[in-house]
Amino acid sequence: MSRRQIFAGNWKMYTTHGEAMALVEGILAGLSGVKDREVIVFPPSPWAKAVAERCAKTSIAVGMQNMYYENEGAFTGEVSPAMVRDAGCRYVLIGHSERRHVFGENDGEVNRKVKAALSHGLEPVLCVGELLDEREKDLTDEVLARQVNGALEGVDAAGMKKVIVAYEPVWAIGTGKVATPEIADGAHRVIRRLVGERFGEETASVLPILYGGSVKPDNIAGLHAMEEIDGVLVGGASLKAESFLDIIRVK
Numbered sequence: 238m239s240r241r242q243i244f245a246g247n248w249k250m251y252t253t254h255g256e257a258m259a260l261v262e263g264i265l266a267g268l269s270g271v272k273d274r275e276v277i278v279f280p281p282s283p284w285a286k287a288v289a290e291r292c293a294k295t296s297i298a299v300g301m302q303n304m305y306y307e308n309e310g311a312f313t314g315e316v317s318p319a320m321v322r323d324a325g326c327r328y329v330l331i332g333h334s335e336r337r338h339v340f341g342e343n344d345g346e347v348n349r350k351v352k353a354a355l356s357h358g359l360e361p362v363l364c365v366g367e368l369l370d371e372r373e374k375d376l377t378d379e380v381l382a383r384q385v386n387g388a389l390e391g392v393d394a395a396g397m398k399k400v401i402v403a404y405e406p407v408w409a410i411g412t413g414k415v416a417t418p419e420i421a422d423g424a425h426r427v428i429r430r431l432v433g434e435r436f437g438e439e440t441a442s443v444l445p446i447l448y449g450g451s452v453k454p455d456n457i458a459g460l461h462a463m464e465e466i467d468g469v470l471v472g473g474a475s476l477k478a479e480s481f482l483d484i485i486r487v488k
């Protein structure tokens with residue numbers, strides 16, 4: 238089954254405006270000749286519009302790292318789905334582990350955000366993944382079921398076609414501990430089965446499932462070779478154009 242191949246960079250709370258623009262220039266300069274894969278960048282929200290304007294009519298798509306689910310209101314510090322659209326973003330990260338574990342987002346909020354994104358024409362990149370403790374207690378499949386089913390409650394089949402899932406085991410994010418290709422592939426199979434049970438085999442078979450967690454140029458090849466891994470969501474190694482490009486150009 239040939240699925241979309243997606244290479245996404247999450248810049249987290251890094252880069253000045255100047256650094257963000259230089260980073261996108263560097264990535265663009267190295268992308269000529271890259272044809273069979275999609276590239277998405279998630280800059281910090283204040284730079285999203287400028288990055289999206291620079292990326293218009295290029296092969297890079299842009300997303301926001303987070304948003305709130307309400308349309309507008311007295312929600313100081315939050316960004317609405319319409320604002321994400323207005324900034325020129327096509328994608329939005331939902332339920333990133335740092336949102337869940339630093340800011341206390343729960344599955345119910347993640348679900349409201351997924352539905353709000355879809356109803357505003359945004360394509361959510363839904364992040365799921367277990368804690369180290371949960372893996373050690375053999376609870377990974379249970380956690381994935383709770384997060385996937387919780388996030389997708391009330392989403393219809395048409396909406397699901399716009400969703401990308403990123404499997405990001407929390408113990409592998411920003412720690413330098415990458416999941417083995419086999420561990421990641423196994424978790425992706427669980428996620429695809431869960432989506433199949435909810436939406437049918439056809440929808441599940443085309444769902445892009447990305448791996449995220451300490452992806453680097455020197456470990457991408459093993460991950461990319463796995464049947465169930467349809468791309469990667471890269472944090473630290475996406476902050477330098479050369480290392481992100483080395484990941485994108487994996488054979």
Ligand code: PEP
Binds near residue numbers: 247410451474
């Ligand atoms: C991420 O931010 O989604 C991520 C996977 O980070 P890192 O690659 O730095 O582990």
